[in-house]
Amino acid sequence: MSALYRDIVLDHHRAPRRRGHLAAPSHACDGVNALCGDSLRLELRVEQDHIVDYAFRGECCAIATATASLLGERVLGLAVDAVAPLQQAFAALIAGGEADPALGDLAALAELASYPARRKCALLPWAALAAALAGTPRTTTEKDPT
């Protein structure tokens, strides 16, 4: 029906991985796009500068949910320093750039290049991840009223 909603995206929308709570998160952030109605809470456990646990929950569209799910799979075990370059690679990809192999399954969202209005949905979990690591409790990827 649409190249954006590929099987892997639909799979992570229907059965999100790492959805729920962490018992003892060291970092957390609420990502809220109030205008569009996406809201998720992302929790992390960071030990020795590595992400050792990840969970999210919330009410989001399929694109934000699938991204949050794929993101958890990708960053688990990753060094905290490696998140920012990966985030940049993802932002470049959905703006129409080349797929960095480091993105793994997250490259399934490349079709967002054709959907400028929906990019903020996929960027929300990333922004929440970066904000959580920076110690910021709340973030958004909405800049302009829609």
Place this chain on the structure above:
Amino acid sequence: MSADFDPLRYRADFPLLARRVHDKPLIYFDNANTAQKPQAVIDAVDGYYRDYAANVARAVHSLGEQATAAYEGARDKLAAFLNAGGRDQLVLTSGTTQAINLVAYSYALPRLQPGDEILVTQMEHHANIVPWQLVAARTGATVKAAPVDADGVLQLDRFEAMLTPKVKLAGVAHVSNVIGTVNPVAEIARLCRARGVPLLVDGSQACPHQRVDVQAIGCDFYAMTGHKLFGPTGTGALWARREHLQAMPPFFGGGEMIRTVSFDGTVFADPPHKFEAGTPNIAGFIGLGAAIDYVQSVGLERIQAYEAGLLAYATRALQSVPGLRLFGRAPHKAAVLSFLIEGVHAHDVATLLDHEGVAVRSGHHCAHPLMQFFGVPATARASLSFYNTREEVDAFVRALDKVRRLLA
């Protein structure tokens, strides 16, 4: 449905409706957002720029006289369309938002005192909430909202009870942009008049769907927009009672709104020009004049009857989609259908429908308070016009079923 009404005959007048989206025939169901334009409107705008583009009300040359005649002719058409009772009661604006802001700043702001109230309803568009909040914040007044019931119908008894002596102005949508509820504005006007409360009616969503007679409604102010009425963007009007316009100070100052200017004092033009500073959207209003001619030629009564049949058909069709929740079941409503499918976000619905060629709006529809009332962050909204068909509704419902099977 009126048997003599053939939407296909009118579709041919709208060039854009012939286009395809994602290689599917376009099904344009976003008419409450903005309506498409008939060729007559496009030609009128084009004709102005090709044949007689000039400024209005100041040039004595032929082009200027022709442009002024066409522009002021559009005001006359709009005045007749709304039964304005005189062209001096019709201020041309960039749209409903500017019209309401004009009332907020020029009428309400000088009158409001601390403790005063402005009464609106829970179903208002932000354009009929935020201007009041801005002037309330400057004056110590507050904005109150009369509630709607579960069907999205204004609770008129509650509205009446809230019309206390503190209320200095009321603002009510003629038709809700989110759920299509048609408010009993003439009855509301009677309630307000009995208490000496001036009433502003936001007519954005009413004008394209039914005949509007501002004098019969009995309100004090009526705001409307042109682009939902098949006219160009950046056109609209404020109808207001003569005594209000005469008492109100200008909102914007500049050219076109003065009689004489000196540093000892400036004499303003009479209404409506007193409120029309600067060069107006001349081409736009000439286009709006053509839109009004067009809509009149189709006939508002015929449009209303056809759309009522189409709404009933679409409502039944949507109710057949498993897991679909419809918002707003007012007995008297325009052809606006807000909905959600269980487990599917409104934006996913809109993106996937677009792939099937169906344009709907998703989001909060500039009506956060109503979304909060329904307890949802967003809905998808299909808003129909007289150029839409039952076949398009069928294709829309088939597309929705695909969305549901993919995501729900």
